[in-house]
Amino acid sequence: MKRLYAIAYDIPDDNRRVKMANLLKSYGERVQLSVFECYLDEELLNDLRTRARKVLDLSQDALRIYPVSGEVQILGVGRVYELEAFGLA
Template identity: 75%
Template sequence: MGKRLYAIAYDIPDDTRRVKLANLLKSYGERVQLSVFECYLDEGLLRELEAKAKRLLNLSEDALRVYPVQGAVRVLGAGPLVREMPFAVV
């Protein structure tokens, strides 16, 4: 199976963990909102990202949600439409 688009959102109260997670997500996709990224991932990259995220998060306080996006994304207002990158920067 090829890559698909995921919306990844987080809510992390600790500044240090939040910055580390944002930096991790930047290596897999594009920030589209303050705590939301859009990433084109195949199954292997998704598992890799989730494993790395688990090592950064405090699972009793932090929340990370991964939503597979079905269909086309509509953007109303500012912000570019995220396009699939031919490669992943890891």
């Protein structure tokens, strides 16, 4: 079953930051400059982690993957998802 994840990164190097943004675009939607929302099953999540490790310099960069609970609220502009479809409502 797919689950919603908020994925954020802090990458000081421009080249790696662009690579990470492009990688995450292939899994979900950008909602802020360094934050993406992705609907992933376990296989896709593991694939994303594997590919992200190849981009990151773990001595300088940070990538955080947060599973989003059913308590999510979306306020303001932006795309609103059908949370029921992912067991979140």
